[in-house]
Amino acid sequence: MPFASLGLSPALAHAAAQAGFAEPTPIQAAAIPPILAGADVRGAAQTGSGKTAAFALPLLQLLQAGATGARGPRQVRALVLVPTRELAAQVGEVIRSLAQHLQQPVKVAVVFGGVSINPQMMGLRGGADVVVATPGRLLDLVEHNALRLSAVAHLVLDEADRLLDLGFAEELQRVLALLPARRQNLFFSATFAADVQALADSLLSQPVTVELPHASGSEPAIEQRAIAVDASRRTQLLRHLVTEHGWPRVLVFVATQYAAEHVAEKLYQAGIYASPFHGGLSQGARKQVLQEFKDERWQVVVTTDLAARGIDIAQLPAVVNYDLPRSAVDYVHRIGRTGRAGHSGVAVSFVTADAEAHFRLIEKRQNLTLPREHVAGFEPRQQAAAPVPAAGKQGSGGIKGKRPSKKDKLRAAAAAATAAGTESLSATAAPAGAPPRTRT
Numbered sequence: 001m002p003f004a005s006l007g008l009s010p011a012l013a014h015a016a017a018q019a020g021f022a023e024p025t026p027i028q029a030a031a032i033p034p035i036l037a038g039a040d041v042r043g044a045a046q047t048g049s050g051k052t053a054a055f056a057l058p059l060l061q062l063l064q065a066g067a068t069g070a071r072g073p074r075q076v077r078a079l080v081l082v083p084t085r086e087l088a089a090q091v092g093e094v095i096r097s098l099a100q101h102l103q104q105p106v107k108v109a110v111v112f113g114g115v116s117i118n119p120q121m122m123g124l125r126g127g128a129d130v131v132v133a134t135p136g137r138l139l140d141l142v143e144h145n146a147l148r149l150s151a152v153a154h155l156v157l158d159e160a161d162r163l164l165d166l167g168f169a170e171e172l173q174r175v176l177a178l179l180p181a182r183r184q185n186l187f188f189s190a191t192f193a194a195d196v197q198a199l200a201d202s203l204l205s206q207p208v209t210v211e212l213p214h215a216s217g218s219e220p221a222i223e224q225r226a227i228a229v230d231a232s233r234r235t236q237l238l239r240h241l242v243t244e245h246g247w248p249r250v251l252v253f254v255a256t257q258y259a260a261e262h263v264a265e266k267l268y269q270a271g272i273y274a275s276p277f278h279g280g281l282s283q284g285a286r287k288q289v290l291q292e293f294k295d296e297r298w299q300v301v302v303t304t305d306l307a308a309r310g311i312d313i314a315q316l317p318a319v320v321n322y323d324l325p326r327s328a329v330d331y332v333h334r335i336g337r338t339g340r341a342g343h344s345g346v347a348v349s350f351v352t353a354d355a356e357a358h359f360r361l362i363e364k365r366q367n368l369t370l371p372r373e374h375v376a377g378f379e380p381r382q383q384a385a386a387p388v389p390a391a392g393k394q395g396s397g398g399i400k401g402k403r404p405s406k407k408d409k410l411r412a413a414a415a416a417a418t419a420a421g422t423e424s425l426s427a428t429a430a431p432a433g434a435p436p437r438t439r440t
């Protein structure tokens, strides 16, 4: 089915072709026509489904058609709210690249916290057609009088569940209060827990629901595996799997920044191009690692949940949960990093004896039962404790959607340090020709 048959203009169908999109993904086929018709949309879609273009293409067409009027000074016509700076940058890049072939120029501003506000204020002079923002920085800019939200005609909430997970509920309400009542709302989320659903209900008016099979769980293209292993042997098992499968790129999730550094260092010393990627690195260093990962200069990137949010790398063949995610929602987001845009992928979870009960809860939430595999040479010596502890009592902070307390974090860091400290890998030389380790 060609893009043009969805009602997109020849210019935007051409933009999709220029982006390398041969035909619409299911979410694009389902969401583009109602968005073009001006309806509110509730989309259950994971990262990797093509959801960015699903809202960006019709949004650009509506803006081009001028249906929502020309922008005034400091005014914004379309607002896209995202949970993280990485996602803001990515979404902004997609919209800009799709817009570059259009006749009328589209001004796209990307704003997020953690960097100086002044260039962002300058960039907003004269207003913007599209602003892609994290909620906190957006409110800062409103307070600085750098932009006004009273003319927003289209609102997109991207990764709404992550916005709530990250504690943006209050900021979101403050942003919503600044928007005009008459507007189009597009709401995308990988999962719809009660709080996400409540937010969607409060926001959307007679929405068209775009729900793809498997959108709330695992995609069929993702093979999920659970390997039982002793905590102290995880790095060696990881090295074994990376070597055995020859995955060109692997994203490994750990619980703490310390573990990201430690595991990456151990792999690197063992001859595998591995780099840490976490919030303790500067924005520039993170961008560099990501680019080098995309260029396949790093084979393995070891990351924390927070840093990895919104990472978009097409054709990531493997994701490894070295430390289990805290929640089933995080599990979905992690495994959604692989199996993107129709490519198959594998998601491997390391299940230690201590984490067995926690993983069972994740499986339950996901309606999933994975056999615990044993890998020859890495058979676990420790047994899982028989009684199932209550949720929230696990070392990783429990499965509940609550944020980890300081105590949880300290405990997780201590556990990671203890586990990592008992490991040793024989080789010590750095891989020849590896990029220099980024530590800035």
Ligand code: AMP
Binding pocket: 020, 021, 022, 023, 024, 025, 028, 046, 047, 048, 049, 050, 051, 052, 053, 312, 313, 314, 340, 341
């Ligand atoms: P997203 O879900 O928006 O993060 O998109 C995931 C990946 O799919 C990105 O790398 C996009 O470039 C790619 N993509 C989006 N739409 C299509 C399409 N119609 N055909 C092929 N790839 C696509």
